[in-house]
Structure formats: C-alpha cells, structure tokens
Amino acid sequence: MKKLLEVKNLSIRFETKKGVAHAVRDISFDVFEGETLGVVGESGCGKSITNMAILGLLPENAIVTADKLEFEGEDLLSLNDKSWQKIRGGKVGMIFQDPMSSLNPCYTVEYQLNEVLKIHRPELNKAQRTDKVLSLLRDVGIPAPKERLSAYPHELSGGMSQRVMIAMAIACDPKLLIADEPTTALDVTVQGQILDLLAGLQKSKGMSVIFVSHDLSVVRDITDKIQVMYAGEVIESGQTDKVITSPLHPYTKGLLDSIPSFNDDKSELFSIPGIVPDLLARPKGCQFAKRCFNRSEKCDEQWPKIEQREERTLRCFHPVS
Numbered sequence: 256m257k258k259l260l261e262v263k264n265l266s267i268r269f270e271t272k273k274g275v276a277h278a279v280r281d282i283s284f285d286v287f288e289g290e291t292l293g294v295v296g297e298s299g300c301g302k303s304i305t306n307m308a309i310l311g312l313l314p315e316n317a318i319v320t321a322d323k324l325e326f327e328g329e330d331l332l333s334l335n336d337k338s339w340q341k342i343r344g345g346k347v348g349m350i351f352q353d354p355m356s357s358l359n360p361c362y363t364v365e366y367q368l369n370e371v372l373k374i375h376r377p378e379l380n381k382a383q384r385t386d387k388v389l390s391l392l393r394d395v396g397i398p399a400p401k402e403r404l405s406a407y408p409h410e411l412s413g414g415m416s417q418r419v420m421i422a423m424a425i426a427c428d429p430k431l432l433i434a435d436e437p438t439t440a441l442d443v444t445v446q447g448q449i450l451d452l453l454a455g456l457q458k459s460k461g462m463s464v465i466f467v468s469h470d471l472s473v474v475r476d477i478t479d480k481i482q483v484m485y486a487g488e489v490i491e492s493g494q495t496d497k498v499i500t501s502p503l504h505p506y507t508k509g510l511l512d513s514i515p516s517f518n519d520d521k522s523e524l525f526s527i528p529g530i531v532p533d534l535l536a537r538p539k540g541c542q543f544a545k546r547c548f549n550r551s552e553k554c555d556e557q558w559p560k561i562e563q564r565e566e567r568t569l570r571c572f573h574p575v576s
C-alpha cells in the first residue's frame with residue numbers, strides 16, 4: 256500500500272493574549288491508500304485543528320511546525336495558494352459537523368455542486384456537469400435527484416443536507432476524505448445511515464478516510480486503525496480491533512467503559528472524572544495523570560515518551576494490560 260499522508264512530530268501553537276498555547280504536541284501518524292483512520296478523544300483535544308493543519312486552514316495566530324507534513328510526498332508546509340487549491344476540495348475532500356457551515360443558504364443544490372465541478376473539473380462541459388451532479392446525488396443516496404436540483408439547503412432535512420455535503424466533498428474523486436464529526440449533529444438513525452453511506456463510498460471509490468469523532472462507538476465499525484488523542488497528544492494508536500479489545504492506555508479504557516454497549520452493567524455507566532488540562536498551564540508529567548486511576552508519582556514528574564509496543568503506539572508509564 257502506498258503512503259498518502261505522512262505526519263511526523265506535528266505541533267500546533269496558538270499565540271493568544273494570555274501566552275502561547277501548545278494545542279497539538281508532537282503527533283505522528285500515516286494514512287495509506289484505501290485506509291480509514293479514526294481519530295477519537297474528548298472535545299478540545301486537537302482533533303479538528305490537526306485536520307485544519309493538513310488542509311492549510313488554520314487561523315493567522317497558529318504556528319505550525321513538523322518534521323514532516325506530506326501528502327503524496329509533497330511538503331504541505333511550503334505550498335503556495337495555487338497548490339493548496341489542488342489539494343483542498345481536489346485531492347482531499349472534507350466534510351464537517353454542521354452541513355450549514357459548508358452549504359450556502361442562498362444557492363440551490365445544483366448551483367453549488369456545479370461550482371465545485373467548475374473549479375476542479377474544468378474539462379467537463381455544461382451537459383457533462385449536469386450528468387455528474389445527478390450521478391453524485393445518486394451516489395449519496397438522494398431519492399429523486401432530478402427534483403432536488405432546484406432545492407435550497409433550508410428545504411432539506413439534516414441528513415439530506417449532510418448527503419449533499421458529502422456529494423460536494425467527493426465531487427472531484429478525492430484520494431483522501433476528511434470527515435470531522437460528520438454525524439454528531441444528526442439523530443441516531445440518520446447517523447447510522449450516514450455512517451453506512453460513508454463506509455460504502457470509501458469501498459466503492461477506494462478512498463482513504465480520516466474519520467473524526469468524540470465517540471469511540473461511532474468509529475469502531477468503520478475504521479481500520481484508531482488514534483486516541485488527549486490534550487493535543489496521541490496517547491495510543493493501533494489497529495481498531497486491537498485497540499477496542501485490549502486498550503493499553505487508561506484513557507482509552509475510560510472511553511471504552513463510557514460506551515453503553517461495551518459495559519455489562521448498564522445501570523452504572525462509567526464516566527472519566529475531571530477535565531482536560533489548561534493548554535496554557537500544562538502539567539509537567541503525563542497530561543492525563545490527574546484523572547488516571549493507574550497513576551504513580553512518576554506520572555506527575557515525567558512526561559512519558561511515545562513508545563512502540565506490538566504494532567501499537569503508546570504514551571504511558573502504566574498501561575492497563
């Protein structure tokens with residue numbers, strides 16, 4: 256398998272009025288062709304800004320450093336605006352939590368899909384574009400696509416809007432699709448349908464997918480590998496089944512114990528006590544130590560290094576198994 260994305264020791268800092276917040280610290284991961292990577296962790300752990308760094312969409316006050324940040328061997332840290340345009344919405348498609356943030360309320364479904372094709376598929380003529388728009392709407396399971404062409408976003412349900420957004424994201428046959436909490440704002444049944452759709456598209460198009468969710472139960476069925484983030488660090492990563500059946504980091508175990516179906520005694524659902532540390536006042540040692548049931552003094556004093564263990568990576572002095 257070919258390596259599509261390579262991230263080595265990526266750090267993201269924000270200059271704020273109160274000082275420099277080190278929001279993402281030294282994270283490394285790869286995405287291979289056709290592979291689905293799940294990124295999980297509580298809100299504020301740096302999942303979205305990591306993707307923003309890959310897309311070159313971080314705000315002005317962000318300082319990005321990395322030993323490597325490459326897409327198809329191309330250094331993303333030194334791209335000019337024109338090259339970014341080929342990546343964003345071209346080779347890399349993206350969908351976000353809120354469809355309304357990506358769909359323009361003033362334009363019809365057809366107009367918006369057409370605009371994407373005009374920019375990224377200039378070789379298509381008008382009739383070919385219309386055909387492509389219809390086939391995209393079919394691909395994402397929109398019933399009676401012809402009748403939807405003239406619909407405005409507010410005329411669509413949440414699930415249908417999300418389908419249109421997915422159609423826009425895959426319009427250029429991206430090699431990588433970044434889906435950042437694409438189902439978080441949807442009802443549970445619709446959520447399941449969108450997950451099935453994304454899994455089906457991944458297979459039929461052979462895309463790679465980075466699927467971000469704060470909910471481990473959402474990514475467990477549709478990903479090949481998982482990386483768990485905490486306070487801007489990857490604290491554990493590995494093959495999905497391995498991470499789910501034998502979590503090594505106490506935080507991963509805590510996330511799993513918080514999922515109803517993973518917990519035998521449903522009346523006593525576990526929730527991890529405490530909160531994520533303040534990025535402007537990070538603890539000296541392990542970032543999770545304050546909340547960890549397995550900690551020792553060492554955890555407060557020393558920052559654990561990321562280590563390789565049986566095809567897994569782990570940042571912990573006292574793994575749970």
Ligand SMILES: Nc1ncnc2c1ncn2[C@@H]1O[C@H](COP(=O)(O)OP(=O)(O)O)[C@@H](O)[C@H]1O
Nearest residue numbers: 269271278297298299300301302303304305314
């Ligand atoms: N423009 C910014 N300025 C300062 N801090 C920011 C900015 N954007 C994001 N952050 C911080 O980066 C951290 C990670 O955010 P984010 O990636 O959105 O988390 P997640 O997607 O995991 O919920 C948060 O603690 C947030 O406060």
Ligand SMILES: [Mg+2]
Nearest residue numbers: 302303435436
């Ligand atoms: Mg986010």
